Amino acid sequence: MDFSLSAEQQERYDRIRTAAPEISSPGSAAIRRHGETWKEMAALGLLGAAVPEEHGGGGFGALDTALLYEGASDGGADTGLLFAAAAHLFACVRPVLEFASPQTRKALLPALCSGELTAGNAMTEPDAGSDISRLATTATRVDGGYLLDGVKSFVSNGPVAGLYVTYATTNPDGGYFASTAFAVDRDSLGLVAGEPMRKSGLVACQTGEVRFDRCFVPDDRVLGSPGQGQVVFRTSMLWERSCLFAIYLGQQERLIRRCVQHARERRQFGKRLADFQPVADRLADMRLRLESGRLLLYRACTEIDAGQDPSLWVALAKLAVSEAAVATSLDASRIFGGRAFLTEHGIEEQVRDAAPATTFSGTSDIQRQLIAREMGL
Structure with missing residues (x-):
């Protein structure tokens, strides 16, 4: 190994x-x-x-x-x-x-x-976040394709996307096979992309609402087969919940470097911050969280590449890395003290960017449910 x-x-x-x-x-x-x-x-x-x-x-x-x-x-x-x-x-x-x-x-x-x-990810709805089985957006079969009706919220890249991958209910009684995935052009008649939402974190990722009003999508823009929406979504989530969270490994690495440098240079009560045991302990915990999450994330990616079922490792990695990102950004703010709240130091921005990590791509509670399911509970 x-x-x-x-x-x-x-x-x-x-x-x-x-x-x-x-x-x-x-x-x-x-x-x-x-x-x-x-x-x-x-x-x-x-x-x-x-x-x-x-x-x-x-x-x-x-x-x-x-x-x-x-x-x-x-x-x-x-x-x-x-x-x-x-x-x-x-x-x-x-x-x-x-x-x-x-x-x-x-x-x-x-x-x-x-x-x-x-491309914009148009899955979340006002009343349906991680639960793709209860989508209010519908796709009605017509000659040559489908008519989409509904509203998607928190669409990443929504205001600037030229293509949307979206999901809609095609068979309300279909259970697992109730929804279908589509790739929809921005200039499709009946599609309206909203203005960017004002957010406190991940600001550079423009997010908005997308509305479908009898929006025609031809058959050749169906992803997979009709009724395979859950399959398409869950497959994409295996990649997103692993590879995307590598961003937060890099963010933690950056924060730890800055905190170590600050602890070496900043002096209080005649000593370096680094010489105070609670500060050193906090930095050790930050490193522990980072390396633990990194091992899990690399394992999840390796399972994907090997063609194995990566579900357990992906859920473990997403949970560990997202929770670590939040905890480490907050620890960084404690080490920097009052300076953390000055925008010039960028620490408060890192806290705001880390905070959503435990919510998007499936909340931490959902990851725990997935882990429990993989354990046979």
Whole structure:
């Protein structure tokens, strides 16, 4: 059992870590600058990492893809931007790759990988978050396709996306097979994308509402077969709950470095902060959480790459890394004291970016339920 990265993986990690600061944060000019920022991330391989080269992607498996995102985050790329790229790749591009028709894959994947086309993850509804079995959005069968009606909320990349991967109920009595997945063009008649929501965290990932009003989607934009919505969604979640959270490994690595430096330099009562045992203990706990989560996340990605059932490891990794991200960001704020609340130090931003991690992609409580189910309870 080898716990070290190969020379090739380490070189790739170091390269993206060095290039990460070049990714610009769109700030207040988000919509105007989106295309430029998106192309910067595409150039680093983040938008198509887990897509075969024949479709314009990097051809990486789950572990190498996770390492790209971890390296970019470790290097200082904005967490919200990386989250936007990850939502694009894992919640949208992967479903198109795995479930779309050959013609649709050929039409969409190169543009999705190159940054010419942004994808939005339109699953969550006002009354349905992680529960895809109770979607109010419906898809009614008509000649040549479906008519979608409903509202999706918290759509990552919603205001700027050119393509939406969405889910709708096609058979209310179908149980597990009640829903169907679709890839819907932004310019489809009856689709309205709302303005960006004002958020306190992950600000650079633009999030909005998307409405479907008798929006026609042709048959060739069905992902998988009618009734396979749960299959498509759960497959995408295996990638998202593992690879996306590598962003938070990089964020924790960055925070720990900053805290160690601060503890060495900051003096109180005539001593370095590092010389106070409670501060040293807190830093040790931060490192413990990071390395524990990293091992679980790498294991989950390795199981995906090996073609094994990764469900247990993915749930364990998502739970461990997300909870660690929140705890470590709060510990960093305690180590920095009052300075943590000054925007110039960026600690409060890291707290705000970490806080949603225990909610999106399935809450911590849901991960515990999944783990218990895998244990046979």
